[in-house]
Amino acid sequence: MTELTHTVRGVDHAAFPTYDPKATIHFYRDVLGFPVVHATCALGWGPEAHPDFIHFFFDIGQGDRLAFFYYFGVEKYEDTRLPELLKRARHLAIHVDTEEDLLEYRRRLDASDHPCELQVRHETVESIYVTDPNGYLIEVTRPLRAITVEDDIDANLSADALIAVADDPEPSLQRFFEIKAELIASRYAGEPAEGTFV
The missing domain is CATH 3.30.720.110 (Signal recognition particle alu RNA binding heterodimer, srp9/1)
Known part of the structure; x- marks a missing residue:
């Protein structure tokens, strides 16, 4: 597979909704020590029914920021369909x-x-x-x-094995390990499987 180049330099910001801006600011600014570095205050945005909001940002280092949206008048919502394991x-x-x-x-x-x-x-x-x-x-x-070159090789072999096992009728960690072992053997036999990382 051809390696793709990119010009991304990291995370500008990750953003989440908050229903409790007071607790959020206290936790990130006053407990963890992340300074508030930017805030966008807007009377709606986009569609006609879009609520007014404040979008505020914390500096988490290296130019990266963690941001929250607080929407005025929007009630707290939780998706109870999502299992706790997937939420975490x-x-x-x-x-x-x-x-x-x-x-x-x-x-x-x-x-x-x-x-x-x-x-x-x-x-x-x-x-x-x-x-x-x-x-x-x-x-x-x-x-x-x-992190070493060997870690990169292992990660790419794992990604290729995961892609392969995801198509299996009954994907499992055991099958993942079997496929990864085959990829490793192929790599060191000097005959990489087509489309896999070398």
Whole structure:
């Protein structure tokens, strides 16, 4: 597969609705220490029935921002059809550099009304998790080691195996591992399967 180039330089902002701007500002600005750096106040926008709103932004470092929309007069809405597991799968992970940084954010959270819910070491990162006042899962993560070329190769083999297993009549993690093993064997036999990462 031909590698595609891109000119994206990172995240400008990720945006979410909030029904409690007071709690949201307190949590991100006063607990986590992310300064408010921009706000757009608008009398409606787009369609005729669009409510008035304030769109406000927090600086989360490196020019990236986390933003919220507060719509005046809009009642809180929750999609009860979505299982809790899938709600928590949608989350924002914020990067810090050191263990000391991570522990400082844990200290701030534990001293607030939103204590850290989980601290876990993954394969290449250590993370803490908290649910913000809006019910969004937020992760603060630090690297445990540098990402290598081998990690990139493994990730691409995993992506190719996932694409293949998704078409299986009964996709499973076991079948994923079998396909990935075949891709690895093919790679090291010098005969990559057509359309796969080399």
